Amino acid sequence: MTDPVLRTRGLHKSFGALVATDDVTLDVRAGEIHAVIGPNGAGKSTLIAQICGTLAPDRGTVTLDGEDVTALPARDRARKGLARTFQVSALAMEDTVLQNAVLGALGARGRPWSFLRAATRDRNLRDTAEAALHRVGLIDHAATHAAELSHGQRRQLEVAIALTLAPKVFLMDEPMAGLGADGSKQMTSFLDGLRTEAPILLVEHDMDAVFALADRISVLVSGRVIATGTTAEIRSNRDVRTAYLGEDA
Numbered sequence: 001m002t003d004p005v006l007r008t009r010g011l012h013k014s015f016g017a018l019v020a021t022d023d024v025t026l027d028v029r030a031g032e033i034h035a036v037i038g039p040n041g042a043g044k045s046t047l048i049a050q051i052c053g054t055l056a057p058d059r060g061t062v063t064l065d066g067e068d069v070t071a072l073p074a075r076d077r078a079r080k081g082l083a084r085t086f087q088v089s090a091l092a093m094e095d096t097v098l099q100n101a102v103l104g105a106l107g108a109r110g111r112p113w114s115f116l117r118a119a120t121r122d123r124n125l126r127d128t129a130e131a132a133l134h135r136v137g138l139i140d141h142a143a144t145h146a147a148e149l150s151h152g153q154r155r156q157l158e159v160a161i162a163l164t165l166a167p168k169v170f171l172m173d174e175p176m177a178g179l180g181a182d183g184s185k186q187m188t189s190f191l192d193g194l195r196t197e198a199p200i201l202l203v204e205h206d207m208d209a210v211f212a213l214a215d216r217i218s219v220l221v222s223g224r225v226i227a228t229g230t231t232a233e234i235r236s237n238r239d240v241r242t243a244y245l246g247e248d249a
């Protein structure tokens with residue numbers, strides 16, 4: 001079997017007496033969607049933060065394509081292909097969809113647009129940005145301001161920006177949040193097609209989406225992975241049913 005694209009080994013993080021991440025070992029393999037589920041406060045966001053590098057673990061490692069990136073800051077991990085999406089606030093709302101994607105391709109989000117105006121005239125950057133917008137179905141909205149996009153379209157734009165950086169793996173934190181039933185269905189089918197671009201580590205509360213999409217699921221309870229398996233294995237796991245899904249799951 002090929003090496004996983006992303007692997008955590010023994011990740012551990014405490015806040016005072018509270019153990020938020022308790023020796024978490026998991027991996028994400030090429031082509032798969034690996035979902036992490038768990039009740040509120042189980043430690044999902046804390047885990048994602050350590051994987052993407054915004055929070056330092058007390059111990060344990062994160063490897064990307066076999067390279068130990070534990071000591072690298074988030075920005076360097078992103079450059080190496082660890083693409084965190086759905087931080088909608090990262091979009092420049094006053095800029096167009098195309099400008100956002102070009103800035104993404106430059107890896108230059110957060111810099112004043114006035115300094116980067118020339119970038120949209122750069123043919124290579126435009127081609128990269130347009131290809132990504134095409135891939136996520138936003139090319140017809142290239143001239144629309146990000147502020148005018150729907151919730152779901154903004155998430156697609158975040159993915160387009162991530163695609164411009166040729167991601168090795170996507171980290172997605174609650175992509176369905178706030179989308180409503182129809183929006184969630186559309187996002188589910190969008191993510192289903194996206195796994196061919198890069199595998200996805202998906203943190204999500206929407207169980208319909210999780211069970212429709214995931215190749216494997218890890219269940220986090222009180223910072224600890226209590227089970228990892230296929231959707232069928234997780235559905236029938238007694239510990240999971242007791243701790244999380246409930247007997248009617």
Ligand SMILES: Nc1ncnc2c1ncn2[C@@H]1O[C@H](COP(=O)(O)OP(=O)(O)OP(=O)(O)O)[C@@H](O)[C@H]1O
Pocket residue numbers: 015018020038039040041042043044045046047
């Ligand atoms: N910076 C922090 N300082 C102290 N405690 C924290 C900090 N960040 C998280 N925690 C605690 O760590 C635990 C795990 O929180 P975390 O947000 O990772 O859970 P979660 O599974 O993402 O929850 P939710 O599903 O509600 O988003 C919680 O008890 C939380 O209160």
